[in-house]
Amino acid sequence: MKRTLRSTRAALIAVAIVAAGVSLTAYAAEVKSGLKIAFVPKQINNPYEVIADDGGMSAIKEFKGEGKVVGPSDAGASSQVSYINTLITQRQDAIVIAANDANAVVPYLKKAMAQGIKVVSFDSDTGPAGRQIFVNQANAEAIGRGQVQLLSKLIGGEGEFAILSATPNATNQNTWIKWMQEELKKPEYSKLKLVKIAYGNDDDQKSFVETQGLLQAYPNLKGIVAPTSVGIAAAARYISSSPAKGKVAVTGLGTPNQMRSFVKNGTVTAFQLWDPGQLGYLAAYAAANLASGTITGKEGESFDAGKLGKRTIGKEGEVILGPPTTFDANNIDKYNF
Template sequence: MSRTSRRLMLAPMAGLAVLSLALTACGGTTQDSATDSSSDSARRVTGTANPDAPITSGLKFGFLPKQLNNPYSDIEVAGGEKATGEFGGEYKLVGPNDASASSQVSYINTLIQQQQNVIAIAANDPNAVCPSLNQARDAGIKVVTFDSDASKDCRDLFINQATTEGVGEALAKMTSDQIGGSGKIAILSATPNATNQNAWIEVLKQQLASNPAYSGIELVTTVYGNDDDQKSFQETQGLLQTYPDLKAIVSPTTVGIAAAARYISGSSYKDKIVLTGLGTPNQMREYVKDGTVKQFALWDPTDIGYLAAYAGAALASGQITGAEGEKFKAGELGDYTIGVDGELVLGPPTVFDNANIDQYNF
């Protein structure tokens, strides 16, 4: 499956226009784009970009996902490793085994001591990592967040999977479509402080409160599996026992949705409860095939790490400074333009179901 075809628009979800790419396909930058944005000034964007500069050879990259041995994170960082190999960089993977708020701090400090050129991090907490990340930046290290952002004033760029609004709206629409627009639902999230999870959930809540099409849907609770398979499994069991009239569980985390599917598939709740959210095709294939899950969504996580690596290389090589409007080429993904607050949007997610899931392998 080509990368172009993997980044399909959400055909079954007409009306999600906000998922359009915040990108343009052209190269180059200007001095004005690096100096005129007050938002960029607050983010310490300095210097002048040289879009014609080559990528510096031998750049040292430290990739720090939310946690090691997380299937989704493993796919993301594999994309980063591929990209660093393409431009001759040195790839290092470090990280905690848990996704707690402060678990990444010691690893950032170690990467500073090792004099990495770029730190690429999926933040477990937007604020807990900031003092260490700013120490890294003071040492001349470029900081790129991916998947889950840190506070804007302690990183140079953020690689977003899709717009926050787009993901939240997608979750609302998939849920509504599958439960007929009415009924009680619950959310199975990752950690309470996960930046991306909380942002998507907030948009989902806003949609339920403001969109007349969802007026019959009641969100009864949000629980947290901490991106741990067993805890997510147990939380699913608890939800279904506590709310016997629950119609759907929405899990915007790949660990959570897979654990929930495993529980439901072997229980009396199969065919009685809707499960949807964000997952990888390889994790979810058996549950789609056996009818436990009808529909879920995601983007290609490999591309997130891949784009993070090329963005970090462009920063460290002086092709860009991180200012809004600057442009660079991200290998086989093509040309990207930096948006407001140093954000780059990978693209829209794809909805997976029994009709298309076998076309994907990640």
């Protein structure tokens, strides 16, 4: 009898919720308040990472959580490990990490998950065993192929070019470069020649020096693609005050605010990126939903991501923000990030 009454009461509550215009799924999928979520960027002082982390903190504030950003000042493969260990000791509800190295952090993130801490990677993925969800900027293949397509337009479809990457172990950089190389195999790019992949280690001065070295080593260079916000800004800065200005195209991935002056002074014609603030925002909501138990990270599950709406988890726990935007002189002043 008591069981029947409880069942009836539950049914009446469910009917009332539906009648009020709230779905049962939405009612069950509320994010808990008071969640402790820590962001671990590649580098604490990287301008791109700062924007992404600020987006994450904004989301955490929305769902009344406790957010913080901790991380290294260098982009070394193991530089994030000590911060992960500290966060485990502090018993965070979730860790959101942009990995400097796909494998170096995995044992420590597995330790975190074993203790009930949810792990979301974003921007630069860990090995799949090191997280439950990966929040990707856009489809990796589209980003890589798009970089070659844009460069080809900028240099007339022929000539030597170089890639100025971040660190040799950066997951996102290496994946994009792989797809760039695949795109180059198409017949229409037969006159494009990739002469060098250089690494600036996401350090402004090293990227600046690497740009100088590329121009000295390859006097016929017609383009530099830097799929890293630090690299593209450093390359543009060097070329803007060199005889190569107007002769060597600089493109890649950067933020409108850091690249605006180079677009306006003619050093850079066009480049691409997504909104890193939205990327961090989405990662925070993914972490909060994991920590709240509304999702587990399985393919096909959906969750609410605040102002970004409902998002669905794809293969291998991947959630995609959306396609990148191409910025040029015609639209760059419409963006502020």
